[in-house]
Amino acid sequence: MVIDGFRDAIKELTGGVGVDVVVDVVGGDLFTDSLRSLAPQGRLMVVGFAAGQGIPEVKVNRLLLNNVDVRGVGWGAYAMAQATYMQEQWSRLVPMMESGVVKPPIGATYAMEDFGQALVDMDERRTLGKSVVRIRD
Template sequence: MRAVTLGTDGRFSVAEAPEPVPGPGEVAVEVTHAGVQWGDVLVRDGHFPVPRPFVPGFEAAGRIGAVGEGVDPGRVGERVVALLTGGGFAEVAVAPAALAVAADGLDGRTAAASGWTTPTAYDLVGTVAHVRPGESVLVHAAAGGVGGQAVQFARLAGAGRIVGVVGGREQTEYAARYGCDRVVTRDAFPAALEGEAFDVVLDPVGGATRRANLTLLAPHGRLVVYGNIATFEPVAVSANDLLGQGQSLLAYNSSLLATTHPARLADSAALALAEVAAGRVRIDVTAEYALAETGEAVGRLAEGRTRGKSVVRVR
């Protein structure tokens, strides 16, 4: 089969690879499209140590072509989106059966783009932050895949005011289309929000942005962290200061959840995808690349030149 491999030189290339066979509790997915996400950048840059050559790709859509021991053979032929630990940029990918989620009503592009992004956005808003009607929400990276969908899930939850932060002016109109009441650029943050306070802040950025977010929390506000796009620099937080204002610092790690409670993640994915299939949440696929262009797709994401979601066409 054809697959993209990440070599020791840090380059992506298309090569022939052995077709993987599903083991116990696994399914083999005949991949049509694979999503491009930040994990691909982290692997490329060496933040996730993996043996190379490595077949990257953490989210893939297609049909189940074979099942391993203990998996219902009736699932063969089922259209799914698979949440993976790698191997998505290939014609066949193996996934845990529990994390191959039915993608009925979605085309291959949309299903692949949902990947980890859609359940993450759903969980950030509903499971972790518990956004309530009338609350104010601040969403960083609001022009990205998770951020754009988080804005929409927050609106469905009844948020009263949603402010998005984006990388540059060229992204402000795009983020506003998702439903932000106001959009500010990263270079204007946090000064542009002086005097405002938020019940919920969603932060995948880290560093100085994380420290600024703490100052923007309203009493009983929740800061939800789920990444370190800008820096892995640790941020110290005083539990006493949080206690004094009834505030919370919460973390969400979907990769860990897939290992510790896969059924819980799959449930969130199914509920979130139902909102997409019903048209209440939009996944914006802004670019589609050929398999040989995977390196370009990952590079554009790393450079902040991607809006919404990008996918790679595998078949």
């Protein structure tokens, strides 16, 4: 759920309790709301900072108030430490993509000659989902 006022929506949907887990790929101004949306003993999983507003900071007293955790989920660091993990995951994921069970969200498609524009669009955060560059038509 990514909407303005999502914290209030979560509180309403959970009867004021909050949720057990928030996966935050946005960061920025929404980080504190994500933290406040947690139920006691909840966990905030920080995956990225797509908002492009810098890296949020945690006031640790917020963690103590409800015994909540903030955990960094660094995919690259984890994969580097687990030598065979990536290959195992891809061998499971590729058949699911080929069969249509998993459909990666494609936000933009570019011709090869527009590759430079694709990089600019990603750098300026104008794309959502995956960006695809067609090598041939």
